[in-house]
Amino acid sequence: MYNKLNLLMLIAFFIFTSCNSQNQSFEDKTLKDYQYSISFFPKEAVAHFPAKIDSNSYSMSSNIPENTTKFKLGNNPIMFNYICLYNNKEHYDKIKNGITSKKYKCLSPNDSTIFLVFSYLESEGHKNVEIIGYESEDDTKRIIELNKKNQNNIPIPLFDNRETLDSTTFTRLDKDFRIYHISAKSGEFIKKDYLSNSYYFPDKWKHGFSRGYCLNDKKQMIIYWAIVW
Secondary structure (H helix, E strand, C coil): CHHHHHHHHHHHHHHHHHHHHHHHHHHHHHHHHHHHHHHHCCHHHHCCCCCCCCCCEEEEEECCCCCCCCCCCCCCCEEEEEEEECCCHHHHHHHHHHHHCCCCEEECCCCCCEEEECCEEEECCCCEEEECCCCCHHHHHHHHHHHHHCCCCEEEECCCCHHHECCCCCCCECCCCEEEEEEEEECCCCCHHHCCCCCCCCHHHCCEEEEEEEEECCCCEEEEEEEEC
8 A cells, every 4th residue: 555655656756847847948948038039139129128037928929040140031020029918907007107107109000100110022023022911912012102101100010929910900910009119220230141121111211120018908918029120
């Protein structure tokens, strides 16, 4: 009887330690991915991101290259989204109030003052172009024309996160979000190999970075975002 009990306790111990080891391994990888993503951007572009992984982390998404020696960006700006989902309303409101109290520019996902930073595919030179995230050819043409005209608009990325997607809005961001834009700068802030071709962007914004937050009160969700192109 005691031998069986000892054996069961030993098996339970190994299962417990194995699960803990797997959880720790996942957390270590997540932290490593987060730190690598942060390190890829100019420091100013990610200064608003949390210094460490938040306990309310929901997801991360980026198109940051893993192999920096063989990567060529082409027509894809580099973006990093870090999404937190807060179950505790008091905690969410505290972070929200810290953001909104700083008087950042607040935009809706359909705001007319946005210059859209997007990834695209093209063929036959510049004759055929497709914005990744938009299916309509007419929409693509309209956005390109708007971008070329709106030199002084605010550069905001096209959001394509599965968790926040809304195909009816200009930025493809759920309409319940509000975008808080911190700052943007034009210029080359990453190595030339990583610069987007940016053919369809305004002359003023051929290259640069932009950063900010997105807040959704209904979901109590915050997106920390940065984009460089």
